[in-house]
Amino acid sequence: MGLINVHSYLGGRWLPADEGARPIASAVTGEPLAMAGQATLDTAGMIAHARNKGGPGLRAMSFHDRARMLKALALELSNHKDELYALSHTTGATTADAKIDVDGGIATLMVYASKGRRELPDGHILVEGDLEMLSRGGSFVGQHVATPLRGVAVHINAFNFPVWGMLEKLAPALLAGMPAIVKPATATCHVTEQCVRRMIGSGLLPEGAVQLVSGGLGDLLDRLDYQDVVGFTGSAQTALMLRSSRHLLENSVRFVAEQDSLNASVLGPDVTQDSPEFEILVKEVVREMTAKAGQKCTAIRRILVPEALMGPVGDAIAAKLGTIRIGDPALETTRMGALASAAQKSDVREKATRIAAECRRLTGDPDRYEVDGADPERGAFVAPMLFACDDPDAGDAVHAVEAFGPVATLMPYRDLAHAGRLMNRGKGSLVASLITHDPAVARALILDAAASHGRIYVNNRDSAREATGHGSPLPHMIHGGPGRAGGGEELGGIRGVMHYMQLTAVQGSPDIISAITGTWIKGAAQPKSPAHPFTRTFDELAIGETIEAGPRTVTLEDIEHFAHFTGDTFYAHMDEEAAKANPFFPGRVAHGYLLLSFAAGLFVEPSPGPVLANTGLDGLKFMKPVSPGDAISVRLTVKRKTRRTDEYGEVRWHVAVLNQDGEDVAEYELHTMNAYRA
CATH class of the missing domain: 3.10.129.10 (Hotdog Thioesterase)
Structure with a gap:
């Protein structure tokens, strides 16, 4: 079988990789798998195609038309899930991992389709908030309205979710009426390309609504203006470089980032070793360390437990991690596959070494582990690594270094206030979790830590059966966080749609405002x-x-x-x-x-x-x-x-x-x- 030629879809045409392409290796075998990228890009043409074709085509549709389009796209992709699962194996993802990615992306489309029909008007202008009475007699009033921006959304996505990462940005952008240029991470872009092929081939999208760049973006970002949006997922270092661009700053280009996050999970002080919540924490930690081989921006990196439970929790997590079978992700017996690339493996091992310098290793020898059906040296495999930091107040790396793989650190806290301070040392996180059955504990920790976290997931025996998991962002709610997490809100229901719209204060008589909004208001005819x-x-x-x-x-x-x-x-x-x-x-x-x-x-x-x-x-x-x-x-x-x-x-x-x-x-x-x- 020859190398996969990963195409880009630009200006309404599929363009093959050429002499400017970069190689992509299989995460499982290390062998060459694909080539992706073009030596030159017509970036001005890409932007013009989006603005002159995609934008008008989408804006001609009502919110409900666009919502119906999202649902139809979701149903179309559902017919091709198996091929996306199989292709995902080459990125190190097991079938269970691929389902998180593919099914999660499809579900996001469905949620936005539903919310678009239920929460948005069957029209082209979104009314935001209540009518404001600006005069005593009521003849002059004001209303905030939102309309689609007239530019293009440039989505720069991470390697770990080649389908979900794309669709969670596309869904709110397309619902808002804004075309997008999608740039997936090169290591896994062959999966994204196959997904986009199915979307384009469906005929459901207006021409120019979605374009795909498999490879570098060239000077695309230097051509954007105030009507455009950049959505980024990746490292804080790359986000800083991009958002500091003089061109983006001078043109006030909107920049939405979702980046590094040292997420924490806290076991409440009310929990004992015999409590149901003890086992809930252990299951949550093991799942978050091993799903997608720990390559999730929402994975648990720090585990905070009462001092008396350090030993029992460490032993319980280590015992479960010991049963995890690492191997070729195509094997049914494999519980954890490989990291996405050799470069990612090298980075995780280096970061784990920095954490190990101030911690005890409880499990996960980086040099001795078994891999089923594959060569551990040639593939991007690592063992799950659990560390213990006995003095988290003195620790630095555990609160600053994110090993983006199956790595987590256990640490003790003295009381709830201490737990809150340790959580906040992450300097801004996408998510934290609290496992407790005591409402007073939940309230106290929310007051201490909510300002530093985009989402706080509280689970216990009452909600465990239906709870979606610490690491599962839902399109209904904010996915983003303050500080080092990027300061963005990639999702959040209709909040996510508003990133791609301009909020405008419209003032006039009741008849004027009624005609603009399509809603009768007091004082109108x-x-x-x-x-x-x-x-x-x-x-x-x-x-x-x-x-x-x-x-x-x-x-x-x-x-x-x-x-x-x-x-x-x-x-x-x-x-x-x-x-x-x-x-x-x-x-x-x-x-x-x-x-x-x-x-x-x-x-x-x-x-x-x-x-x-x-x-x-x-x-x-x-x-x-x-x-x-x-x-x-x-x-x-x-x-x-x-x-x-x-x-x-x-x-x-x-x-x-x-x-x-x-x-x-x-x-x-x-x-x-x-x-x-x-």
């Missing part, structure tokens, strides 16, 4: 509906159209009947003297939920029609009490519309309940599902 809105389909309803109904007089008999019928005999509804003594009421008043029921009775059209269901309400406020003898009316306005399925969409209505003097007594947002026009 409310044209009378040409027919009862509940008889009009989703397509026929217009934003702002309104129906007014009423009045209905609320009687004392209504209040008493409602009280006895529901069992709500609260004194404000039933006792005149007690109600008068309350500073909020002039005497007996109507139930708030009675008013909602009467309002529904005023605006509901009872006949079968396009309204399929009432699915809830938001933002209910009672603003003024209603006394017996008051008359209420209701004003129902179409506030927002969102397509949901092929059969129906969601309509959100602003409901205002008014008294006989035209004063608001209650308001809320009603949700209905409405059929489309037949």
Whole structure:
């Protein structure tokens, strides 16, 4: 079998590796495997292709169109998982490791597809936050809105997750409407290339939405401007070099980094050797040391335990590590494969030597270990190494040196405050974990350590069955951290999407803001509906159209009947003297939920029609009490519309309940599902 020629996909064409290519060796055998890279790149053409083709193509789609695209891409990649697993073996990843990478990336696409449909509008402008009233009379208001940047996202990814690392950046960028140029690490770029081939071949992406550089970026970063974004995952040293570029600084190019992290796991002071939490910690540590051969930015590097448990914890972890079979990742019996490259093996051994200078080695002889089905000298294999640092206050390397492999250090703490100080000596981490069954311990440690960590994972006997693991970043929540971890937020639900959008304060009249956002706001026009809105389909309803109904007089008999019928005999509804003594009421008043029921009775059209269901309400406020003898009316306005399925969409209505003097007594947002026009 010849060498794999790893192509780039640039300007709508697949370009083979040429005389500028670099060799890639198999992590298992050390033999030449592939060639990747081009001698020259048309970087100006790449950027123009993204800006002039990819950007307009994506921005022409609504948020929901782009969300549907992400889901379709995820389903397409799901059909090709096995080939990606097999190719991943050449990078040292076992099938279980490859599943973390491939399945994790696909799941991230699915989560962003779902969040895009549920949390973003079926339009092109994202409203951020509440409307701001900028004038006393309400004729001048402000709204923050987000729109896609008009540049390109350049994603520079690490070697350890050639699929997930790409897709976790692509998902929020594409959902935002921004094209991307992906640059994977050369050591594992042949896996990324195969994934991109399947995505491009699906025909689901607009032309120019995704480009792939297999090799060096040339002068690409020197051509970016303020509309572009650089997303980086890798070492702090490389991140510093890139983000310090004079060109990036002068042009205020957004730079999002996810970098080194000396993550810690803490065993709570409430845990004993017989507690379920003891075994939970041991399992978490062993999994994080051996999954992906410890090549995870979220892996546990420091293990903090009460002084009395140093021996038992060390013995338990060492015993489990002793059962781990190292070998060819293609073998079913292999539990831990190789590191990604010979260079990575050399780096891990050098960093482990620095840690060993101030620690005791508990397990993992760097020169004596068995490897199944492969030559340990030719392949990038290392044994899991567990160290013990008996004086972590004096230790320096254990809090500063990250061996990016199956290496972790056990250390004691005296009390919870001491544990917090040791955690924070990492100077900023992506994640820390706390294994405790005591809520007070969790709260105290969060107060001490949260400022230095992007995520804190708390696990115990109650959550262990469903907990996702210390080292598993989830697309719903922040993946990033302060300080040495980079200061970024690569994921985090819609927060991640906002990296690729510009937040703008728009000011104007209610009619202007309503037209811009596609959402009716107070003070904007409310044209009378040409027919009862509940008889009009989703397509026929217009934003702002309104129906007014009423009045209905609320009687004392209504209040008493409602009280006895529901069992709500609260004194404000039933006792005149007690109600008068309350500073909020002039005497007996109507139930708030009675008013909602009467309002529904005023605006509901009872006949079968396009309204399929009432699915809830938001933002209910009672603003003024209603006394017996008051008359209420209701004003129902179409506030927002969102397509949901092929059969129906969601309509959100602003409901205002008014008294006989035209004063608001209650308001809320009603949700209905409405059929489309037949």
